[in-house]
Amino acid sequence: MSLVPLCSDLPQFLQGYLPNATKKETSIRPFITLTYAQSLDARISKGPGIRTTISHPETKTMTHYLRYHHDGILIGSGTALIDDPGLNCKWGRDSLANSPRPIILDTKQKWRFDGSKMQELYNKGLGKPPIVVVANDPAIKEHHVEYAICPMDKATKQIDWEKLFEKLKKDFNIQSVMIEGGAKVVNQLLLRNDIINSLIITIGSTFLGRSGTEVSPLQSVNLKGITWWKGTTDVVMCAKLDNE
Numbered sequence: 001m002s003l004v005p006l007c008s009d010l011p012q013f014l015q016g017y018l019p020n021a022t023k024k025e026t027s028i029r030p031f032i033t034l035t036y037a038q039s040l041d042a043r044i045s046k047g048p049g050i051r052t053t054i055s056h057p058e059t060k061t062m063t064h065y066l067r068y069h070h071d072g073i074l075i076g077s078g079t080a081l082i083d084d085p086g087l088n089c090k091w092g093r094d095s096l097a098n099s100p101r102p103i104i105l106d107t108k109q110k111w112r113f114d115g116s117k118m119q120e121l122y123n124k125g126l127g128k129p130p131i132v133v134v135a136n137d138p139a140i141k142e143h144h145v146e147y148a149i150c151p152m153d154k155a156t157k158q159i160d161w162e163k164l165f166e167k168l169k170k171d172f173n174i175q176s177v178m179i180e181g182g183a184k185v186v187n188q189l190l191l192r193n194d195i196i197n198s199l200i201i202t203i204g205s206t207f208l209g210r211s212g213t214e215v216s217p218l219q220s221v222n223l224k225g226i227t228w229w230k231g232t233t234d235v236v237m238c239a240k241l242d243n244e
C-alpha cells in the first residue's frame, strides 16, 4: 500500500528531534529516537497478539519519514512475532537505500526471518536484512541474518542497553536507531534519559480499552523541550527525556 504525501509542516516540526546527518556524531553510542503510536488511554494495541492501527495515514507517512532518517530500526521480539512488520522505508524514491536496518531483540530466538514480511521485502530488493540480538552464539543461524551477541545481565535477565547500542555502532556502523516498540521495550527505555535522545509519540483519537497493551513506565518520567503537531485526527508530541 502506498503512502499519502508527507504533511508539508512535518519536516520543520521534526527537525530538532532527528539525528543530524551532517554533524559527525562523536558519542560511542548512536543517536536514539524512541517512537510509537498510542491511544488516548495509553494503549499501543487492542491486546496481546492483536495488530492494531492507531495512526492516521498522515502519521503513518511520518513514521516512514522517521525511518528514512535512521540507520537502524529496533523492535522487541513480541512485536516481530505479533505484527510481522516489514520495517522498510516507503518514503522517498529508493526503498532499499532509504530503509533502516531492522534490529530484532530476540534473545530467546523465537522469531524467524524465513517466511517473514521482512524476508519478502529483502527478496524484492525493497528492504535490508535484519540484525538479530541474541545473548549467546545462536543455536540457529539463518541465511542473510547477522547476529549481535550481547550478554544478559544475570540479575535482571535483560540485555545491557548501553552495551547493545555501543556494539551496534562499533560493529555494524549504525549511527542512529529508531526504536518502534513494543510495550516492554518502550516501558524500559522511557526510563533511560542517559540513552534516549528524542521521544516522538503519535496520539490517535481513540480509546483501546483496559485489555489493551499499555505503555506506562515503572516510575514517573519528566519531559523537556516539548512541542506538539496537530493533524486531521492525531497529534504528535516531540520531547526530550529530562535528567531530573
Ligand SMILES: NC(=O)c1ccc[n+]([C@@H]2O[C@H](COP(=O)([O-])OP(=O)(O)OC[C@H]3O[C@@H](n4cnc5c(N)ncnc54)[C@H](O)[C@@H]3O)[C@@H](O)[C@H]2O)c1
Pocket (backbone or CB within 6 Å): 035, 036, 037, 038, 043, 044, 045, 047, 048, 049, 050, 051, 052, 054, 075, 076, 077, 078, 079, 080, 082, 083, 105, 106, 107, 108, 157, 158, 159, 180, 181, 182, 183, 184, 185, 186, 188, 213
Ligand atoms: N502502536 C505502536 O506504535 C506499536 C509499536 C510496536 C508494537 N506495538 C504493539 O505492541 C505489542 C507488543 O509489545 P510487547 O510488549 O508484547 O513486546 P515487545 O515488542 O516489547 O517485545 C518484548 C520481547 O522483547 C525482548 N526484550 C525486550 N526487552 C528486552 C531486554 N532488555 N533484554 C532482552 N530481551 C528483551 C523479550 O524477548 C520480550 O519478551 C504488539 O501488540 C504490537 O502490535 C505497537
Ligand SMILES: Nc1nc(=O)c(N)c(NC[C@H](O)[C@H](O)[C@H](O)COP(=O)(O)O)[nH]1
Pocket (backbone or CB within 6 Å): 036, 037, 052, 053, 054, 055, 059, 060, 063, 075, 079, 083, 084, 085, 086, 087, 088, 117, 180, 181, 202
Ligand atoms: N506508528 C505506528 N502507528 C500504528 O498505528 C501502529 N500500530 C504502529 N505499530 C508499529 C509496529 O512496529 C508495526 O508493526 C509497524 O509499524 C509495521 O511496520 P510495517 O508497516 O509492516 O513496515 N506504529
